Amino acid sequence: MKAAALALVTLLSTVPTLALARSAPRLAVAGTAAPTLAPAAAPAPAAVAPAAEPYARFNRFAFSLMFGFGSVSLDKLHDLSRTTLSMSGLSGDAPESGLQINAEIAFRYYFPYYVMAQVGYSAVYNKASAKVSQGLASGTLYNDNLVMETPVLVGGYYPFFGRLYTYAAIGPSVFFYPRSWWDIDPGGAPDYKADPGVGFHFLTGADFLVTEFFAVGLELRYRHIKTSELKELKYGVAVPGYDLDFSGVSLGVLLRFYVI
Numbered sequence: 001m002k003a004a005a006l007a008l009v010t011l012l013s014t015v016p017t018l019a020l021a022r023s024a025p026r027l028a029v030a031g032t033a034a035p036t037l038a039p040a041a042a043p044a045p046a047a048v049a050p051a052a053e054p055y056a057r058f059n060r061f062a063f064s065l066m067f068g069f070g071s072v073s074l075d076k077l078h079d080l081s082r083t084t085l086s087m088s089g090l091s092g093d094a095p096e097s098g099l100q101i102n103a104e105i106a107f108r109y110y111f112p113y114y115v116m117a118q119v120g121y122s123a124v125y126n127k128a129s130a131k132v133s134q135g136l137a138s139g140t141l142y143n144d145n146l147v148m149e150t151p152v153l154v155g156g157y158y159p160f161f162g163r164l165y166t167y168a169a170i171g172p173s174v175f176f177y178p179r180s181w182w183d184i185d186p187g188g189a190p191d192y193k194a195d196p197g198v199g200f201h202f203l204t205g206a207d208f209l210v211t212e213f214f215a216v217g218l219e220l221r222y223r224h225i226k227t228s229e230l231k232e233l234k235y236g237v238a239v240p241g242y243d244l245d246f247s248g249v250s251l252g253v254l255l256r257f258y259v260i
Contacts, residue, residue, distance in 0.1 A: 054162030055209040058112045062258040066104045066219065070250025072126050073226075074098070074145065077180060080230070080242045081143065084182075084189070085132060092132035095143040100126045102250055110157060116167055118153045124225070124246050132184070142183045147225060147246050149175040151201040165215070168204040175199055178227045178244045191234070194227035194244055207256055215256040222249050 074097075081094035104122035111117070126145040131138065155169025176196040182189035205219030225246040230239040 055212045056159030056163055056165050058110050060110045061260050062256050063107045064254045064256040066252045066254035068102045068250045068252030071098050071248035072100045073245040073247050076242045090132045090134050093130045095128035095130040095141050097128035100124050114156050116157045120151045123148050140185050144181040147175050147178045149173045163209045165207040170202045173199045173201045175225050190232050192230040193233045194230055199225040213258045217254045219252040
């Protein structure tokens, strides 16, 4: 009986210890601070698109179509007109005009370091007419003058605002097919030619790029083209003291198309 009572006492004494042991972890967990959540990662920055290249830049190749007008000298040709009238017994004014029209197709490359080169193919044309008479007969003396040329130019350029090229260039111009056609209505007159030669050009201008591949521009140009003495076109007889002088200043309007 005493043994049973002793066992019961021992069992009862261990209950608080077991209860404390079982509750201890719960109390420890309850006593700690509540776990905190890690902060959300910041969103990655959006990719920045590269800046667009300016339209006016180096390493560009283009071709252009230009139409212009300007001045020519042709003083010696006008002297020949007056001499012809005098020797033919005609009266009236000699056909004289100091104006010309010109057209050109050109190919240009913009190199690095603001250097440009251009090769062109152009024509310069001058026309004049005057009323002449001989006795009771009257008519019109026509004079058409033409030269073809290939200017080869080197110069510099500078781009502004990403859309504007300003430039200047100089170089030789190989000219050929200088001709002067004369005609009297009614009747006829001799025509003249001259040998090919070399002159020079100086130009300056500006192009505005409307799009990346198209520009409009203005160009101011001085050309020096003076031939050797004239020859009669059909028989090649020299006419000493007379030449064709297409030297002068011109202003041109151009359209330029960029391939690259």
